[in-house]
Amino acid sequence: MPLTRLTQKGVKFEWSEECEQSFQELKRRLVSAPILTIPDGSGGLIIYSDAYKKGLGCVLMQHGRVVAYASRQLKPYEQNYPTHDMELAAVVFALKIWRHYLYGVQCEIFTDHKSLKYIFTQKELNMRQRRWLELIKDYDLTIKYHPGKANVVADALSRKSTGNLAAMLTTQRRILEDLRKLRIEVRLHEPGAQLANLRVQPTLVERIKVAQAGDPHLQKMKLMVESGAPSEFCIHEDGSLRFGNRLCVPNDPDLKEEDFKEIAGYVARCLVCQQVKIEHQRPGGLLQPLPIPEWKWEHISMDFVTGFPRTPSGNDSIWVIVDRLTKSAHFLAIKVGLSLERLAKLYVNEIVRLHGVPHSLSSSDRWASERTIQILEDMLRACAIDFRGSWEEHLPLVEFAYNNSYQASIQMAPYEALYGRKCRSPICWDDIGERKILGPEIVQHTVDKIQLIRERLRSAQSRQKSYADTRRRKLEYQVGDHVFLRVSPTKGVMRFGIKGKLSPRFIGPFEVLERVGEVAYRLALPPMLAGLREDLTYEEQPVRIVDKKEQELRRRTIQYVKVQWSNHSEREATWELEEEMREKYPYLFEESGTSSLED
Structure with a gap:
């Protein structure tokens, strides 16, 4: 700089044209430094x-x-x-x-x-x-x-510096680009430090090659191969000794442990491996029992049992409804395909009429429902063998027998838990039972009975949890973790592009956004899963009507249509009642393809 030279010792002060230009440029930059401006409202x-x-x-x-x-x-x-x-x-x-x-x-x-x-x-x-x-x-x-x-x-x-990488940015830009392509990030943990060198660790094969050189037995085999002696061993083009296509690993415990850890880490990071690999460990998440109800028939669970022989009235299924507190149950004979309106009417006539409207209705208490269904099927099987006839005729007797059977969880029969006294069966008409209870004693007796039942249920839940948790492992996730979702390959579940048994066991990974319960989390799902509800269920929609048929009965004719559903092929189309499909999905019958079928 001309002006800087004038300030040096031993330099004669001589104002030249070059000094004048530098002085004017310095003044211009001092008075016109780039600063933020204020919008003037003229657009642009x-x-x-x-x-x-x-x-x-x-x-x-x-x-x-x-x-x-x-x-x-x-x-x-x-x-x-x-x-x-x-x-x-x-x-x-x-x-x-x-x-x-x-x-x-x-x-x-x-x-x-x-x-x-x-x-x-x-x-x-x-x-x-x-x-x-x-x-x-x-x-x-x-x-x-x-x-x-x-x-x-x-x-x-938009970018954040990860350290003082000035030297790499200027002199080793090509190396930095290669690191960025490999998604390798260089971090310096001390402020003001500089990157002096990069050390590249040997790969798995390179480590085994180095270990082979120090193994006397493998070196002897390698000399035999090099001498031309017939052997199943060979020297690979990378210089390693192999048995056929398999790499020979020296008998070094430390090397094997290190290699196994690297292989396990590779499999754990492999997306395809995580999606298709079967799980051999105990299920994750401890048992979370449902809260114990406060009163009778306030919280109920239900399930459907299908596959029974069709009765003369057309029923082929049983609707099982169980009170979670007293374990009392009702068994309602229905047929598959019953509309939601008719199910609601049946529920009001048989359940609400007797017990009122419950606070909650759940299908999550699978253990209680499945145990009740198992007892129900055993009783119906016994009635069919002893009494013959239709199973629907024996259903009231089976319900009576179940509600008067001893339940280990509440240590009494459901009838006694519900009504506060034991039931007199038809074979014991002369058994008068307990003394008569009148007035306020009835209320106090009922409250005491409910408290006793709740204590026994709490003890039973504690036993079930301690028994189940021995076969499970505690598993928790933090916000920001990435998890996989299990996919069932059965019919009626999304296949994610692949059908049947070849569909992936898991999909993902998806980020955990929030913890909403002990074992429940909210995930960041992609747009392709936008139709899923919070409980990971979804509603399939009909795509088109494939075929149509009529079933002739004695007094009437029933119209059926064959419907193809979303996420299913035409081979998986199902026959549905035309009346119900017209009511729920009228747009299917407005297309031209349906009118041609009717013609």
């Missing part, structure tokens, strides 16, 4: 946005001058977003933070993600994109493409 606002795996960055400009900078780190769940959503999040972030500048003003947004230009005409959008699009439509803006190399400022704001 421009936003440059960018997103990276660490954060979002954007710049607001007007007439070539910067108005504001903005950036923020990504939240843990946002790091799981696809690139399209992450770039769109940067745009939404800019619109929200500068709403007071942009609302009602025409502006342009430049992004280095080209497909974002077509967000307004994109046909298929997930729920997140639809929500953001509603916000974007409030502004008068256009989204344009800007190459990433030119989007320097916003790109820098």
Whole structure:
């Protein structure tokens, strides 16, 4: 610098033309330093946005001058977003933070993600994109493409330095690019430290080759192969000794343990292995018993038993409804395919009429329902052998026998738990029973009986939990963890593109967003699973009607239609009542394909 030389010792002070130019340039830069400007309301606002795996960055400009900078780190769940959503999040972030500048003003947004230009005409959008699009439509803006190399400022704001890598950025840029392609991140744990060298550890095969060189037995085999002696061993092109296609591992316990850990780690990180590998460990999650009810018939569980022989009245199934407190049950004969309205009417006539409306109705108490169903089937089987005739004729007797049988969990019969006294059976009419209880004693006696039942249920639940937990393992997840979802390959469950037994056992991984219970979590599911409810169930929708038929009875004719359901092939179509399908899905019968079937 000319002005700097004039200040040096031993240099003659001589103001030259070059010094004058430097002095004027210095004054100009001091009075015209680049600073933020204030929007003047004349329009022409421009936003440059960018997103990276660490954060979002954007710049607001007007007439070539910067108005504001903005950036923020990504939240843990946002790091799981696809690139399209992450770039769109940067745009939404800019619109929200500068709403007071942009609302009602025409502006342009430049992004280095080209497909974002077509967000307004994109046909298929997930729920997140639809929500953001509603916000974007409030502004008068256009989204344009800007190459990433030119989007320097916003790109820098969206990235976070992981250490002092100045030397690598300037002299070893090619190495840094290779590390980025391999998704290797270099971190320096001490502030002010510099990266002096990188050490690359040998691979699994290289470690085994080094160990082979120190094993006398393998070296002897290697010399035999090199001498041309006939042997099943061979020397691979990488210089390792192999037995056929298998690599010879020296008998070194430390090496084997290290290799097995690396192989297990590779399998654990392999997405395909995690999706198809069968589980050989104890089920995760301890048993979580349901809360014990406070009163009779306030909390009930139910299930359906199908596959019985059809009775003269047309019934082929049993609807099992059990009170979770007293264990008393009702068995209602029904037929498969009964409409929801008729089931509701039957429930009101047989259950609400006797016990009122319950607080909750659950199918989660699988153990209690399955145990009741097992007893029910055994009783019906015995009646069919001894008495013959239709099983529906014996159902009231089976219900009576069940409700008067001793239950180990409450240490009394369900009838006694429900009514507070033992039931007189038809063979013991002269058994008067307990003394008469009148007045307030009835209420107190009933309350005492309920307290006794609840204590016995609590003890039974504790025994069941301690017994079940010995065969299970405690498993908890934290927010931000990634988990897999188990998929059942049976009929009626999503197949995720592959049918039957070849469908994956697990899908994912998905990020844990929130813990909502002891063993329940809310996950960040992709758009393809948008139809799933919170309990991971979903409702299948009919796609089209494949065929139609009539069933002639003595007095009437029943119309059936063959329906193909979503996520199922035409071979898995089911026959349904045309009357019910017309009522639930009338749009199926408005298509031209159905009218041709009717003709």
